[in-house]
Amino acid sequence: MNSSIDLAIDLDEAREYLLKLILKAGDILKKYFISGKFTSISKGGVDILTQADKEVDTFLLKNIKSKFPQCSFLTEETAPGNYPSFKEKDNLWIIDPLDGTINFSRHNPHFAISIGLVNKGIPQLSVVYLPIEDKLYWAQIDQNEAFLNGKAIKVSATNDLKEVVLCCDWGWNLETRLTVVRWLKKINASIRQIKCMGSAVADLASLADGSIDIYLHSNLKPWDTAASSLLIEKAGGKITTPKGGKWNVFNQEMLASNKILHTTILDLLSKNVENQG
Numbered sequence: 001m002n003s004s005i006d007l008a009i010d011l012d013e014a015r016e017y018l019l020k021l022i023l024k025a026g027d028i029l030k031k032y033f034i035s036g037k038f039t040s041i042s043k044g045g046v047d048i049l050t051q052a053d054k055e056v057d058t059f060l061l062k063n064i065k066s067k068f069p070q071c072s073f074l075t076e077e078t079a080p081g082n083y084p085s086f087k088e089k090d091n092l093w094i095i096d097p098l099d100g101t102i103n104f105s106r107h108n109p110h111f112a113i114s115i116g117l118v119n120k121g122i123p124q125l126s127v128v129y130l131p132i133e134d135k136l137y138w139a140q141i142d143q144n145e146a147f148l149n150g151k152a153i154k155v156s157a158t159n160d161l162k163e164v165v166l167c168c169d170w171g172w173n174l175e176t177r178l179t180v181v182r183w184l185k186k187i188n189a190s191i192r193q194i195k196c197m198g199s200a201v202a203d204l205a206s207l208a209d210g211s212i213d214i215y216l217h218s219n220l221k222p223w224d225t226a227a228s229s230l231l232i233e234k235a236g237g238k239i240t241t242p243k244g245g246k247w248n249v250f251n252q253e254m255l256a257s258n259k260i261l262h263t264t265i266l267d268l269l270s271k272n273v274e275n276q277g
């Protein structure tokens, strides 16, 4: 399966387990979403969390830990400040119990649960669930495709810049938001549409299934990308840093694309906007 690392994890068995577990986690989110009975708590700055984030974080951590006690864990709600040092770890489960908490708290159904197994920043297995939209995605390093509700998915076939639907988002580190503004200044006049949908996990899954063509972000966390990046790779897409460098899940800046347009976007991003008149 993997020549250099003894995973000691049967990926097929793990996937089947997680596909069931993530549906149960989704039921917890649905209960809160439908009832509207939760309070938002500040995480400092402009970010928030709710009881639903915490309950699902605890639920997933407890269950996956008991199933895979030999593994390491990184969850959004329990991550230590030194989590970037986890990039050298193997058999690391990275979990976001609720990505798109602002959408969730405003009764917008675009949010997701993300579970990824990572070795040294390279995803091995990913399961993503959008409970209200009822979209269940998975991908695995030893398979050639990514799947949505049991069917293989492909990134878009868009090859004309004028038809591009791009999605970006804005980090909780407010200084990094200006980086996105600078990127958009170089791209915005060349493409069809710019969206901001509010859940990196769900948005990146949307790139994998062809709903959008390009995704740009300047302040991602490993729990945003551990699972969703493997969906994109296995659906035929491409991910690099916005400068074209090698990317892994501990990189904060990302350019993800349907592969066809990747070089074109990199070329636009590399231009000095002041010289474009």
Ligand SMILES: [Mg+2]
Binding pocket: 053, 076, 096, 097, 098, 099, 100, 101
């Ligand atoms: Mg979250």
